Amino acid sequence: MTVVKRCSVCSRFRAYEEGDQFCLACGHEGLESSCSCGRVFDFALHEAEGELHCPRCGASLRGRSADFE
8 A cells, every 4th residue: 555655854745655664765764644733645746846735734845844853
């Protein structure tokens, strides 16, 4: 089964298999499968580049995750 995950470092959305842990683009181990509000990222996979916001809470989904230092 594939799920859409977002890399917390490079912000790219991609389809991954359930056990995948590393970003395909940058190799970082920071894949997120949902927004902090719980909304899964399935809506974001086919969206155009540019600003992207969670349709549930409005959080910006571009740029690094707030948890990444």
